[in-house]
Each structure stands twice: as structure tokens, then as C-alpha cells.
Amino acid sequence: MTATTFEHYPENVGILAMEMYFPSRCVDQSEMETFDGVSAGKYTIGLGQEKMAFIDDREDIQSICLTAVHNLMEKYNIAYTDIGRLEVGTETIIDKSKSVKTTLMTLFGEHGNYEIEGIDTTNACYGGFNAFSNAVNWIESSSWDGRYAIVIAGDLALYASGAARPTSGAGVVAMLIGKNAPIVVERGLRSTHMEHAYDFYKPDMHSEYPVVDGKYSNTCYLAAFDACYNRYMGRLGKALNKEKPSMDDIDYLVCHSPYAKLVNKSFARASYNDFLKDPENEKFAPLAGFKEVSYAESLENRDLEKACVGMTKAGYAQKVGPAAFVPKQIGNMYTAAVWSGLASLISEVDSETLKDKRVLLYSYGSGLAASMISFRITGSTDGIKQKLNLRERLAARTIAKPEDFAEAMAIREKTHNVRDYVPSGNLDHIASGVYYVEKIDDKWRRFYKRKD
Numbered sequence: 465m466t467a468t469t470f471e472h473y474p475e476n477v478g479i480l481a482m483e484m485y486f487p488s489r490c491v492d493q494s495e496m497e498t499f500d501g502v503s504a505g506k507y508t509i510g511l512g513q514e515k516m517a518f519i520d521d522r523e524d525i526q527s528i529c530l531t532a533v534h535n536l537m538e539k540y541n542i543a544y545t546d547i548g549r550l551e552v553g554t555e556t557i558i559d560k561s562k563s564v565k566t567t568l569m570t571l572f573g574e575h576g577n578y579e580i581e582g583i584d585t586t587n588a589c590y591g592g593f594n595a596f597s598n599a600v601n602w603i604e605s606s607s608w609d610g611r612y613a614i615v616i617a618g619d620l621a622l623y624a625s626g627a628a629r630p631t632s633g634a635g636v637v638a639m640l641i642g643k644n645a646p647i648v649v650e651r652g653l654r655s656t657h658m659e660h661a662y663d664f665y666k667p668d669m670h671s672e673y674p675v676v677d678g679k680y681s682n683t684c685y686l687a688a689f690d691a692c693y694n695r696y697m698g699r700l701g702k703a704l705n706k707e708k709p710s711m712d713d714i715d716y717l718v719c720h721s722p723y724a725k726l727v728n729k730s731f732a733r734a735s736y737n738d739f740l741k742d743p744e745n746e747k748f749a750p751l752a753g754f755k756e757v758s759y760a761e762s763l764e765n766r767d768l769e770k771a772c773v774g775m776t777k778a779g780y781a782q783k784v785g786p787a788a789f790v791p792k793q794i795g796n797m798y799t800a801a802v803w804s805g806l807a808s809l810i811s812e813v814d815s816e817t818l819k820d821k822r823v824l825l826y827s828y829g830s831g832l833a834a835s836m837i838s839f840r841i842t843g844s845t846d847g848i849k850q851k852l853n854l855r856e857r858l859a860a861r862t863i864a865k866p867e868d869f870a871e872a873m874a875i876r877e878k879t880h881n882v883r884d885y886v887p888s889g890n891l892d893h894i895a896s897g898v899y900y901v902e903k904i905d906d907k908w909r910r911f912y913k914r915k916d
């Protein structure tokens with residue numbers, strides 16, 4: 465028996481194309497502050513969010529994924545028969561058996577392609593990362609048939625009214641995966657951390673809303689970040705033959721973004737981890753007084769957090785800011801949030817600047833599952849940036865009133881799991897080229913149409 469070696473793998477496996485779908489309506493977070501009667505700045509500064517996308521009962525997880533796949537294929541002129549794997553990461557469950565992937569097969573069936581591997585993956589916001597890993601692993605395996613893979617990460621991030629609601633949002637990222645990509649996965653560096661935690665979960669099948677212990681979920685997120693970061697850095701150190709690899713070896717950081725402030729804190733946390741490995745280094749002077757803080761205390765210590773955030777302010781603007789732009793404009797998208805950060809980076813930084821840069825990506829899903837990988841930008845990202853056209857598309861959205869958002873949430877609550885139903889949402893809110901729910905019949909079967 466001969467072991468397969470790296471030489472047999474296709475080269476430069478990674479992301480060849482990206483498309484993003486987000487709803488045409490959003491609310492302004494400062495108006496939400498007034499509407500919710502909280503202090504000015506709580507959502508915009510405290511959480512760091514600007515806009516929050518929402519949908520009513522006219523769209524569901526399947527319709528938004530149909531839109532994303534169709535637009536990816538159309539914009540990049542990809543043949544449906546060239547796809548050999550389609551992976552979906554989502555935690556928006558509308559059926560306990562039938563996957564979203566099988567519904568997406570309607571698009572491929574129309575072109576006679578029924579041989580497509582892959583299925584849905586669910587674990588909070590982590591499903592998209594798992595879907596991505598499955599696609600990359602397939603291309604790097606003996607099962608690969610030479611065709612492309614598509615990864616879909618999409619969710620409706622919905623919360624009951626209360627502290628978590630301003631971290632709602634909705635969106636999908638679709639990616640074409642293959643060899644000789646401009647955005648290449650760096651081999652041998654991936655790190656993972658998984659454990660059991662009840663920080664955010666969805667045990668109530670009659671509700672779209674999670675049960676969430678918000679503060680605890682933040683701590684879980686940051687602790688999993690530490691674990692992934694330190695494992696990743698251990699591997700990077702070996703790869704670079706460097707004793708103390710650090711954030712200096714990373715050009716950009718993209719994190720799962722439930723809200724921007726937590727991403728800011730993660731970046732600060734990376735430097736804290738670097739400091740622990742190199743405490744005498746002059747550049748960490750502002751943290752000198754925190755050498756003796758225990759690990760558990762480090763996750764709670766506000767002075768330490770403040771010192772880390774202050775010390776990394778300039779680095780944040782350069783290394784994290786470009787990836788934070790889009791999630792700030794849409795809100796949480798659960799599985800899609802981290803990939804929307806990558807789309808944001810590609811859109812905000814020109815291709816020349818990105819060339820040869822290392823992008824570190826952190827995916828977190830409650831419960832909990834987390835991983836970290838890095839990409840190397842080896843080719844032009846101009847085409848992806850132009851096709852995403854995110855700044856223009858985000859600016860073209862309708863800014864709805866908070867009352868419209870509340871009404872849309874009320875309609876969704878009332879009609880969750882219903883059958884024999886025609887959605888009441890106004891089709892004027894559906895843009896052209898977007899799929900919507902036409903009806904749900906008496907057997908809960910869903911029918912979709914694409915708006916001309």
C-alpha cells in the first residue's frame with residue numbers, strides 16, 4: 465500500500481469566486497436604539513453595528529440560498545454540469561429531515577446534473593466552516609472527480625425581543641471552490657477547538673429563536689479563539705521556522721462577527737496571547753502589569769481588555785477594519801457572517817495590496833465548535849470584487865422603519881411552521897433575480913418563484 469503524499473494533491477486549492485445575497489431592507493441601528501428605548505450609542509458604539517438586515521415571510525432559508533446559488537452561477541458564467549459537490553452550512557432549520565441542499569438541486573436538475581455530493585451541516589454559526597472544509601477536503605482527496613465544489617453558508621439570524629435582538633441579521637455567501645484559486649487555503653495550519661457548552665442553542669422546535677446566554681457566549685467565543693489561535697500559531701511557527709510567531713505574521717484577520725465589538729476584542733485578545741509568549745518584548749509594554757493574571761481572570765478582567773484594545777487600535781484599523789465593514793452593515797448572519805467578512809476584505813482592499821498577503825480566518829459556532837485557517841492571496845481578486853459590488857449594493861437598500869422590522873418579526877413568529885399558507889409579505893420588497901416563497905401547501909411543501 466502506498467500512502468498518498470502532498471505531491472498528488474491539486475495545487476492552490478481555495479476560493480475561485482464569491483457571491484453574496486442579503487435582503488433589500490434594513491434598519492438603522494441608531495433608530496433601533498430610540499425605538500427600543502435604550503441609551504444612545506448602545507447598539508452603534510456598544511455593539512459596533514450600523515445597519516441590520518431583515519426579511520418577512522416572503523423569504524426563507526431555501527429561497528435565499530436559491531438566490532445566492534443562481535446569482536453565483538449567472539455572474540461567473542459557470543456551467544451547472546461543472547459542479548461535483550455542493551455543501552450547505554446553515555442553522556436555519558425548516559425541516560428535520562429534508563436538507564436545503566436537496567432543494568437547491570432543482571437548479572442543477574434543470575441542467576441534467578444529478579451527481580453532486582455534499583449535504584447540509586448544522587452547528588450554530590460553524591456549519592459554513594464545516595461545509596467549506598468538506599469541499600476543500602474533497603478536492604484534496606481520492607474521491608475528487610475534477611469538478612468544482614460550491615459552498616453555501618446562509619442563515620436568518622433571529623432573536624426574540626430583548627438584548628440579543630439588535631444582533632439579528634440575514635444573509636448568504638456562496639463560494640466556488642477549486643484548484644489554482646486566487647485565494648488559497650494554506651495547508652497544514654488549520655486548528656480546531658470543540659467542547660460542550662450551553663451558550664446558545666435552539667431546543668424549541670416551535671420557535672425560530674435561540675435560547676442564549678449572551679455574556680457566557682462571548683466568553684466561550686473568546687476562549688475558543690485563544691485555543692485556536694495558540695494551536696494555529698504553534699503550526700505556523702513550525703512552518704516558518706520561527707520561535708515566536710505572532711500577529712506580525714498575519715496581514716488580515718477575519719472573525720465570525722455576531723457584532724463588530726466582539727471581533728475588535730478578539731483581535732485585542734490575539735495580542736494578549738502573543739504577549740504571554742513574549743512578555744519582555746518592548747512592544748507589549750502596556751500589558752506589563754498583567755503578567756500574573758490567571759487565565760480564567762484574563763477572560764473577565766476589564767482593565768486588561770481595555771489595555772489590549774488600546775494597544776491594538778492602529779492594528780485593528782489596518783488588519784481587521786476592512787473585513788468588519790460588511791458585517792456592520794448587515795448584522796449577524798450566523799454561518800455566513802465569517803465569510804461575509806472575507807467578502808468584505810476582498811471588496812475593501814484592492815487586489816494589488818492583497819497580493820501575497822496572509823489572511824487568518826476564525827469561525828465560531830456555539831455549543832461549541834471553532835476553527836482557524838489562513839489563506840494566502842496568490843492571484844487577482846479584482847473580478848470577485850467587481851462581481852460582489854458590495855458598497856453599491858448595500859447603499860441601494862431600503863432603510864425601513866423599526867416598526868416595519870418589528871412587524872416582519874411578528875409575522876414570522878405567527879406563521880412559523882404553518883401549512884396551506886400564502887405569505888403576506890409585499891413583493892415590492894423582493895428585488896429582481898431574487899427567489900421568494902410563493903406558497904406552502906397543505907403538506908408543508910414549499911414553492912418558490914424567481915422575480916423577473
Ligand code: ACO
Binds near residue numbers: 678681723
Ligand atoms: N454607548 C456606548 N456603549 C454602550 C452604551 C452606550 N450608550 N450602552 C451600553 N454600551 C456597551 C456596554 O458597555 C457593553 O460594552 P462591553 O461589551 O465592552 O462591555 C456593550 O455595549 C453591550 O452592552 P451590555 O449591556 O453589556 O450587554 P447587552 O445586555 O446589551 O447584551 C449581548 C449584549 C450579550 C452581545 C447580546 O446582544 C446578546 O446576547 N447577543 C447574542 C449573543 C451573541 O451574539 N454572542 C456572541 C457569540 S455567539 C453567536 O455568534 C451567536
